Amino acid sequence: MGYLLLILGIALWIGGHLFKRLVPAKRAAMGDKGKGLVAVALLAAIVLMVIGYRSAALVTVWVPPSFMIHISNLLVLIGFWFFALSGVAGTMSARVRHKQLTGVKSWAVGHLLVNGDLASILLFGGMLFWAVLSVILINKAEPTWERPANPSVKNDAIAFGVALVLYGIVALIHTWLGYYPFPVGGA
Template identity: 45%
Template sequence: MAILVLGLALWVGAHLFKRIAPGMRARMTERMGNGSKGIFAIALALSVVLMVISYQRAAFVNVYVPPSWTVHLVDLFMILAIALFGLGSSKSNLRGKLRHPQLSGFALWAGLHLTVNGDLASVVLFGTLFVWAFVEMAVINASEPRPTPYTGGSTVGTIRLLVISLVLYAIITAVHAWLGVWPFPG
């Protein structure tokens, strides 16, 4: 569990560092140029590796028993979580409707996982990431002026986003099955 917490701390710290310590981040960039981005990329990659490995190896400690119907909820809303995650980079006409589509999709993903996983490792992992996404949104809102909303995009861009989301959903489902976690009922 300690490695899971370390991975989460690295994830949260690397993401919030720019906004919590802007002076220090600016000095790093001044000294190292774009090399400072590499340090944060390595820290984030390491955090993901630590989280995945420690989550897979964590002992099962039951905290709560989720209702069985929540699997259906997750199966449906995971497509929305994936679409929200990609919305900020899409050419969808919906892009300008939400200030933090990627973080909103991430929060939805984490929250959905909490509805079907009641073990301690899941509560720590997905609960922390769920809270982090909202903290990140609040910190961004407090530290950066609201940008001009995106006004481009088209219905074709929205359809493309949906198709890509469905393909990614199928890939994610296949990865879950490969890892031995069947995401559908039965």
């Protein structure tokens, strides 16, 4: 049952996000009421993914080498940094169009490197698929991009500081849930 809920959650997440890209006229016809409906669908998707992931039977597909933990942690931190960059005009903001989707891709790849079980591959692979597909669809629909004005290295540093704080909070939550994100014994 866990895998079914996980897959339904991923499908609902992807469908909810791509709804306006794939059928823009139908989404526009729904008006503001459609925003609420999509928000409820996305919240339901998160709940389904969490419940499905946590209850899915362990099926090991591959065993990642321990050194991947370091690479994974770096990619997750970079993912948080790109998310933070979406709110400030840093020099990286002026170079990367889809900062939040780039953050999701970095986060997903980082998790795929250290989780070789089927549920993780479905969850993080599904999120990676969604982020890549979203970038393609957005770029196709809106081929031009206006870069942020007045990018600042200072804002890059501020965004990185925000990313470090968020990373620390998420690491604490992972630890609380029983998933210690840092190598033990210098692995």
